[in-house]
Amino acid sequence: MKSVFKPELFSVLKQGYTKKMFQSDLLAGIIVGIVALPLAIAFAVASGVNPAQGLVTAIIAGFLISFLGGSRVQIGGPTGAFIVIVYGIVQQYGLSGLMVSTMLAGVLLVLFGLLHLGSVIKFIPHPLVVGFTSGIALTIFTTQVKDALGLSVDKLPGDFIGKWGAMISDIGSVNFTALGLTVLTILISVFFVKITPKIPGSFVAIIIVTLISAIFNLDVETIGSKFNQIPSSFSMSFPEIDWSNFNSYIGPAVTIAVLGAIESLLSAVVADGMIGSNHKSNTELIAQGVANIVSPIFGGIPATGAIARTATNVKNGGRTPIAGIVHAITLMLIMFLFGSYAEMIPLSCLAGVLIVVSYNMSEWRSFVSICKGSKYDTVILVVTFLLTVIFDLTAAIEVGMVLASFLFMQRMASQSSVINVTRDEDSLVNYGQMFPKGIEVYEISGPFFFGAAKKYRETLRQFGNEAKVLVIRMRHVPFMDATGARNFSAMLDDLREINVKIVLSGVNESVFKELNKTGIVEKLDSKNVCSNFDIASQRAKEVLKELE
Secondary structure, three states, X not given: OOOOOOOHHHHHHHHOOOHHHHHHHHHHHHHHHHHHHHHHHHHHHHOOOOHHHHHHHHHHHHHHHHHHOOOOOOOEEOOHHHHHHHHHHHHHHHHHHHHHHHHHHHHHHHHHHHOOOHHHHOOOOHHHHHHHHHHHHHHHHHHHHHHHHOOOOXXXXXXXXXXXXXXXXXXXXXXXXXHHHHHHHHHHHHHHHHOOOOOOHHHHHHHHHHHHHHHOOXXXXXXXXXXXXXXXXXXXXXXXXXXXXXXXXXXXXXXXHHHHHHHHHHHHHHHHHXXXXXXXXXXXXXXXXXXXXXXXXXXXXXXXXXXXXXXXXXXXXXXXXXXXXXXXXXXXXXXXXXHHHHOOOEHHHHHHHHHHHHHHHOOXXXXXXXXXXXXXXXXXXXXXXXXXXXXXXXXXXXXHHHHHHHHHHHHHHHHOEEEEOOOOHHHHHHHXXXXXXXEEEEXXXXXXXXXXXXXXXXXHHHHHOOOOEEEEEEEEOOOEOHHHHHHHHHHHHHHHHOOOEEEEEOOOHHHHHHHHHOOHHHHHOHHHEEXXXXXXXXXXXXXXXXXX
């Protein structure tokens, strides 16, 4: 446990924390807290829960992620990536189901960390990440169209196509006042940075648009008209678990855990590049897990590391976890002191903020770039994107990972080859020697794994008919798995029936262990398993003489 869980906060304090560092962290934390305010509310509303739940998540989870995390500057809280998942869970299982799924996901994240899986998650293919991120962005945009246009349709269908069908059918009920506020919010959010990058445009947009709506008493739906009053204190409650449906929570929990792990570690990696540091991935996963276990007890929703807020923290001088703690305290003070004013925020204003968020997370440039590259990557990207949009993120991640694995194995197998080097004049010159009739030399390139094993077996068995002694050069075989060894052994049996002898050359330690473990070395005779080509060629000539 000691080697896995090492919170960065304690390392910073042990190294020495100065007044100057605190001043920088204090300013950055306050600014990030202001940035997080509209996003926490907007993400909660879009997820189908009370805006207060978004604030509670940013406060509780944000504090724990900074206090226990493995990154110096990571800012945690609710993110846009979870909107689709949370909305679906709430619709199907209610708030209790959401709490159970989130806490179960937290347990999984802790286990990921304890099992040292932090580095493994980094190997998830980039096209897969871009596929579901772009899909989430489109889904978020779709969920905001109703409020952005002020449509009167009461409840939208749960599926993507159904939502658009219902909204198009109700297009005649557009509230142009709400549409105007949405456009104004987007313009301020996007262009206010040209005035000053220190103050987030989304925060300014919410203040201005809310004031306009309140002063002129505009006929638009607000947080207060749709939700209950935002509380000025915390309350604790534990979920009532429906054990008969417990299996139903596992799928969403795994999705939350995997997505949370990916997003938090991606955010930490980005932050590392900005401050020249290295985060502790397993500690970060454990901190994310604890945050997701504790946050739901206070009414919170799933949380993870937020790339945009983390970048804002760094750009404003945050360099230690203290900045993240200050961000959580800032949000708590705003919630307690000014929560009642948040009820006046128009839903069309929040829709504008989320439309900007969905555009920023769409990664359309990466999407286009991947489509111009490998066809394998394009297939993974498009399939993951479509599954995320049309079905759900759980199916997208599951199918995407399986598809990526199969396509990777296919690519590996296609790169594998068996070449006859004794019949190629250039190869003979390079090898520096001629072989008497009866000896054939073939070179295998690529891993001898189950994806390529059958191909190797059939090719070598066919070649064996043309020789008395077959020298197989394996210097470019990095590893051999059990299936490869099994097929190799079967190939030896086939060649033995037609009296063909085998000599292996350039067998590395890993491949030799697999050959020895499966009895192939004994079957060949250890003298016929050679470490280099010179020894193997000499041995092949000796075997040929013995046959004569």
